Amino acid sequence: MIDIKDVHKKFGQKVVLDGVTTQIQDGKTTVFIGPSGCGKSTILKIILRLIEPDSGSINVDDQDILKYSQKKIDDFRSTAGMVFQSAALFDSLSMWENVGFALLEREHKKRDEVKKIASEKLRIVGLEGSEDLFPSELSGGMQKRAAIARAIAQDPKLIFYDEPTTGLDPITSTVIEELMKKLQVDMGITSVIVTHQHSTIFNNADIITMFHKGKVYATGVPDEFINAKDELVRNFIEGRVS
Numbered sequence: 001m002i003d004i005k006d007v008h009k010k011f012g013q014k015v016v017l018d019g020v021t022t023q024i025q026d027g028k029t030t031v032f033i034g035p036s037g038c039g040k041s042t043i044l045k046i047i048l049r050l051i052e053p054d055s056g057s058i059n060v061d062d063q064d065i066l067k068y069s070q071k072k073i074d075d076f077r078s079t080a081g082m083v084f085q086s087a088a089l090f091d092s093l094s095m096w097e098n099v100g101f102a103l104l105e106r107e108h109k110k111r112d113e114v115k116k117i118a119s120e121k122l123r124i125v126g127l128e129g130s131e132d133l134f135p136s137e138l139s140g141g142m143q144k145r146a147a148i149a150r151a152i153a154q155d156p157k158l159i160f161y162d163e164p165t166t167g168l169d170p171i172t173s174t175v176i177e178e179l180m181k182k183l184q185v186d187m188g189i190t191s192v193i194v195t196h197q198h199s200t201i202f203n204n205a206d207i208i209t210m211f212h213k214g215k216v217y218a219t220g221v222p223d224e225f226i227n228a229k230d231e232l233v234r235n236f237i238e239g240r241v242s
């Protein structure tokens with residue numbers, strides 16, 4: 001479990017996170033929702049130590065990861081995959097090199113071995129045979145799947161997906177939703193999905209966490225959101241979400 005307590009973050013004068021307290025349960029899918037600009041991507045980057053918060057604590061196995069040494073940050077990152085809001089593939093690298101990037105650059109594994117692992121990950125996401133293609137040769141949906149293949153390259157215990165289905169047609173979205181579910185259920189990967197997309201929320205969430213004005217506004221199982229009386233939650237559920 002990841003135990004996030006009272007995390008604050010300002011960019012300049014702008015308060016983005018104003019005391020975020022929430023938990024991410026092991027082995028489950030937690031979906032983060034909330035209006036554009038409310039800090040959802042920021043909190044993911046803080047957990048991965050890509051952005052430093054101003055204050056707060058984030059405990060994993062009873063240790064505050066905000067106090068980790070660089071070595072422990074690197075170890076933690078190798079157990080956590082991230083699918084960024086843009087697929088963020090390297091245009092000049094082939095698919096297998098993209099997928100195996102951390103294995104080549106951080107773990108210094110041999111190219112033959114990495115290509116084998118990358119092929120297996122590409123197969124899991126339904127992109128077998130694309131090892132030697134370049135990102136520009138793939139559709140947006142395929143690039144998202146490739147980004148997921150890269151996120152699972154180091155067999156993570158945890159994956160963060162930042163808007164994995166945004167901008168995709170409904171069929172491709174469903175493919176990605178099923179893939180995220182498969183990784184969580186079959187491989188037991190704890191998953192955090194940031195999304196605005198209704199289908200993704202209700203197809204994937206075990207727990208929904210709603211952010212508003214720099215804080216967690218509501219947390220619950222999907223049924224609690226569907227049956228909620230609160231106006232902000234209702235607006236969201238009825239699709240009046242920004």
Ligand SMILES: Nc1ncnc2c1ncn2[C@@H]1O[C@H](COP(=O)(O)OP(=O)(O)OP(=O)(O)O)[C@@H](O)[C@H]1O
Binds near residue numbers: 016038039040
């Ligand atoms: N590195 C940065 N420097 C300055 N401001 C930033 C930085 N990163 C984020 N912000 C600001 O913090 C706020 C929250 O950004 P964030 O990307 O976390 O929002 P979000 O909830 O993910 O929004 P969206 O749903 O549109 O992706 C925004 O106002 C953004 O402009």
Ligand SMILES: [Mg+2]
Binds near residue numbers: 040041042085162
């Ligand atoms: Mg975002």
